[in-house]
Amino acid sequence: MAGASDNGGWSSDGGSPDDLPDLPEEWGVIVIPDDLSELSDEVDAVRAELRLADPPTRWQRFARRPAMRKLRRAAATTLRAPVLIISLAVLVTVASLFASAWPGPPRQPVTQRTANSTPEPATTLPALELVSADGQTVPLRGRLPAVILLVDGCACTGLVSDTIDAVGPEIAVITVSAAEASASTVGTPPTGATPPANGKTVQILNDPTGSLRSHLHLGTPDTTAAAVLVDRGFRIVRMVPRTASVEDFRGDLARL
Structure with missing residues (x-):
């Protein structure tokens, strides 16, 4: 076996020189033969393994x-x-699919309004302008509280007179018709807002387009009148779609 001077600084006893690290312990004892022909079997085995691998493309x-x-x-x-x-x-x-498919709390059915359903009654007097007996434009809200009587197609002389007698001096009585009304039709003098002799305020107004009846969702005129009781805050206290007697709303006059 070669000496320390023949193998590049390695000692003859298998140790390592001072400036080189030791070999891993798992390699065991490595013996380098003096005659390299003794490694021919290992060389043949390595060459055989290399020949088995395909050359890279x-x-x-x-x-x-x-x-x-x-x-x-x-x-x-x-x-x-x-x-x-x-x-x-x-x-x-x-996650969205699971959330949409997960049963939630039952929902209350929504009531849909059909053509035959009854519309909800109005709660506030609309701000309309009607025409007085002398042709002047009069705001419907200009004199409140009031009892408004829609008298289209109604021979309401007795109803109007009884209403004037039943209200106090602070409550106006307003008659509204689609056609031009006369004093003989409603039983009151043809004045815009002139107090009668008994100190009550009466207005005779014309509504040629029927806008008030439409806003209040009242039916078509018949032989009866419609009464609407309105307080100072434009709030409709009571509405009687068909009436021929003041007794139908006398008890509500105190609320105006």
Whole structure:
């Protein structure tokens, strides 16, 4: 076996020189023969293993280049964000489907208004302008509280007279008709807002378009009148769609 001077600084007893690290312990004891021909069996075995592996193709050699490895790492890093976003979108979609299919509390059925349903009654007197007996425009809300009598098609002389007698001096009586009314029709003098002899305020107004009846959702005129009791705050206290007697609303006059 070669001496320490013949093997590049290694000692003859198998130890390592001072400036080189020790060999791994798992390698065991390594013996370097003086005659390298003794390693011919190991050389033949290694050559046989190398011959079994297929030679790399041109594409494999191209893919193993350092530039291609860097490109593959960059592409993998770039694809991570879209894949993460798509995964989150799929999870949110699945959660939404489960939430929509999950039975919730029962809902109350919504009542739909049909053509035959009765509209809700008005609660406030509309701000309309009607025409007085002398042709002047008069605001309907200009004199409140009031009892408004819609007298279209009604021979309401007795009803109007009884209403004037039943109200106090602070409550006006307003008669409204679609056609031009006369004093003989309603039983009151043809004045816009002139107090009669008994100190009551009476207005005779004309509503040629029937806007008040439409706003209040009243039916078509018949032989009866419609009475609307309105307080100072424009609030409708009582509405009688069909009446021929003051007794139908006498008890509500005190609320005006």
